[in-house]
Amino acid sequence: MDFNYRDDSLALHTDAYQLSMMQTYFSQGLTNRKAVFEVFFRKMPFDNGYAVYAGLSHLIQYIQNLHFTPSDIEYLKATELYSDDFLTYLATFKFQGTVRSMAEGELVFSHEPIVQIEGNLLECQLVETAILNILNFQIMVATKAARIKSVIGDQSVLEFGTRRAQEFDAALWGTRAAYVGGFDATSNVRAGKLFGIPISGTHAHSLVQTYRNDYDAFKAYAQTHRDCVFLVDTYDTLKSGIPSAIKVADEFGDRINFIGVRIDSGDMAYLSKQARQMLDAAGYPNAKIFASNDLDENTIQNLIMQGAKIDVWGVGTKLITSYDQPTLGAVYKMVSIENEAGEMVDTIKLSNNPAKMSTPGKHQVWRIRRQADGKSEGDYITLVHEDPRQQDSVYMFDPNNPFLNKTVHGFTAEPLLQDIFVNGELVYDEPSLNQIRDARAQHLDSLWDEYKRDLNPQIYPVDLSQECYDHKLALIRDVHDYVAQLKK
Numbered sequence: 001m002d003f004n005y006r007d008d009s010l011a012l013h014t015d016a017y018q019l020s021m022m023q024t025y026f027s028q029g030l031t032n033r034k035a036v037f038e039v040f041f042r043k044m045p046f047d048n049g050y051a052v053y054a055g056l057s058h059l060i061q062y063i064q065n066l067h068f069t070p071s072d073i074e075y076l077k078a079t080e081l082y083s084d085d086f087l088t089y090l091a092t093f094k095f096q097g098t099v100r101s102m103a104e105g106e107l108v109f110s111h112e113p114i115v116q117i118e119g120n121l122l123e124c125q126l127v128e129t130a131i132l133n134i135l136n137f138q139i140m141v142a143t144k145a146a147r148i149k150s151v152i153g154d155q156s157v158l159e160f161g162t163r164r165a166q167e168f169d170a171a172l173w174g175t176r177a178a179y180v181g182g183f184d185a186t187s188n189v190r191a192g193k194l195f196g197i198p199i200s201g202t203h204a205h206s207l208v209q210t211y212r213n214d215y216d217a218f219k220a221y222a223q224t225h226r227d228c229v230f231l232v233d234t235y236d237t238l239k240s241g242i243p244s245a246i247k248v249a250d251e252f253g254d255r256i257n258f259i260g261v262r263i264d265s266g267d268m269a270y271l272s273k274q275a276r277q278m279l280d281a282a283g284y285p286n287a288k289i290f291a292s293n294d295l296d297e298n299t300i301q302n303l304i305m306q307g308a309k310i311d312v313w314g315v316g317t318k319l320i321t322s323y324d325q326p327t328l329g330a331v332y333k334m335v336s337i338e339n340e341a342g343e344m345v346d347t348i349k350l351s352n353n354p355a356k357m358s359t360p361g362k363h364q365v366w367r368i369r370r371q372a373d374g375k376s377e378g379d380y381i382t383l384v385h386e387d388p389r390q391q392d393s394v395y396m397f398d399p400n401n402p403f404l405n406k407t408v409h410g411f412t413a414e415p416l417l418q419d420i421f422v423n424g425e426l427v428y429d430e431p432s433l434n435q436i437r438d439a440r441a442q443h444l445d446s447l448w449d450e451y452k453r454d455l456n457p458q459i460y461p462v463d464l465s466q467e468c469y470d471h472k473l474a475l476i477r478d479v480h481d482y483v484a485q486l487k488k
């Protein structure tokens with residue numbers, strides 16, 4: 001492996017087939033042919049009732065820095081797969097397309113476009129892999145984080161996953177996604193520096209092992225830190241850890257801020273209840289009990305049910321690795337392409353599996369809310385020229401079961417896909433990470449509880465406008481006619 005490239009870039013963070021197709025388009029004179037692609041996923045992560053959108057910030061950073069460096073071109077040339085003309089084109093390549101996206105922190109659902117890329121065929125194709133790479137991971141972690149936060153409520157939850165994450169980028173961007181999803185702080189210091197996420201943490205068992213007993217270790221820590229959370233389970237939680245923590249807290253008094261203790265093994269319901277009693281009896285009713293050890297929304301919910309006296313939850317492995325679901329499965333599909341006459345024609349991908357069929361045309365996604373209380377009635381996908389705000393009511397039907405339908409009166413319709421880049425220029429004013437996190441909380445408030453429960457939630461309606469639906473059927477018919485005529 002050669003790490004000596006000083007000018008490595010992410011332009012080659014793509015699948016070889018993208019470059020292969022780009023070379024075909026370039027050599028066939030299709031370089032300026034316009035296309036529209038949309039990103040969507042087909043199945044809700046964790047069978048949750050909603051997903052939390054994260055990843056746009058990284059996507060923006062990627063597009064802004066997208067260019068082929070001299071070493072990229074040199075490498076491509078050495079593969080002998082690409083023509084000199086094509087490599088000359090790549091050497092000056094600049095993304096000049098238009099990107100529309102939902103805002104981070106938005107609640108997103110299966111079968112709706114989250115991101116839309118409009119540009120020339122080559123640039124649209126180049127960015128597919130990186131965009132899916134970013135979104136497939138970050139949406140999953142943000143959603144997992146939201147599920148965990150939803151069972152914890154107002155208590156704090158800390159992100160501890162870096163050591164178990166799939167390498168550096170996953171730890172860093174996963175931490176950010178977790179914060180978007182509702183986590184309160186992280187142990188990853190670089191994420192603190194780069195994103196402004198609050199950092200937090202306790203100490204490890206090795207501190208206690210270094211001093212060979214709880215008391216000396218806690219004392220040493222107290223001599224060197226104001227805020228103290230002592231890890232009490234290295235040797236014996238109830239006999240040594242907690243009594244030592246109390247002793248050090250007594251001895252240091254106001255010289256330290258005795259925040260509490262952390263339990264990292266054993267029966268955490270039992271131990272936390274015992275710890276609570278011991279801390280209360282010693283005059284520390286405000287000392288908090290932290291818990292960590294392979295936690296996720298299920299163990300946490302179960303511990304809460306058992307009456308565990310845990311105030312702060314540390315969650316690592318199962319969040320950052322998205323333990324119960326390795327990928328989201330978001331895809332990037334062409335929905336419209338310019339023809340030889342310069343007109344945009346909508347295009348569909350049929351499949352033997354109807355679930356894999358794409359929805360043709362360039363779309364907008366509208367969140368339909370009841371005017372009275374702001375509650376979401378569903379998402380409504382239209383062709384881009386349609387505007388439900390001009391209508392008195394919206395007729396919403398399930399595209400898979402059109403007899404499931406409703407007419408919504410007294411509604412607001414919010415367009416969710418916003419301009420991020422227009423013709424290569426960044427036009428989006430990114431909200432701060434805290435604004436994104438707050439927005440997620442507000443969006444959740446506007447969702448009915450039935451979509452928010454973590455087990456078997458109701459399916460949130462993602463509907464097509466009549467025009468969009470008819471258009472899809474017409475294109476399916478066209479393709480069927482085409483195939484039928486081939487068989488003759």
Ligand SMILES: Nc1ncnc2c1ncn2[C@@H]1O[C@H](COP(=O)(O)OP(=O)(O)OP(=O)(O)O)[C@@H](O)[C@H]1O
Nearest residue numbers: 264265266267268269270293294295299302303306
């Ligand atoms: N009261 C409880 N109810 C349900 N699950 C619990 C309870 N207490 C702990 N757990 C969970 O049980 C799992 C196993 O806990 P245990 O202490 O045996 O961990 P371990 O993996 O053996 O310990 P270590 O991580 O130190 O190797 C962990 O996921 C922990 O979060």
Ligand SMILES: O=P(O)(O)OC[C@H]1O[C@H](OP(=O)(O)OP(=O)(O)O)[C@H](O)[C@@H]1O
Nearest residue numbers: 160264292293294295314315316317318
């Ligand atoms: O369990 P997680 O959700 O991933 O939370 C992070 C874990 O990281 C630390 O363990 P460490 O790496 O010291 O190993 P341990 O399992 O022996 O405690 C910490 O004590 C937690 O147990």
Ligand SMILES: O=C(O)c1cccnc1
Nearest residue numbers: 160187200201202203314
């Ligand atoms: O600060 C902690 O307690 C911590 C940090 C990372 C992993 N486990 C625990």
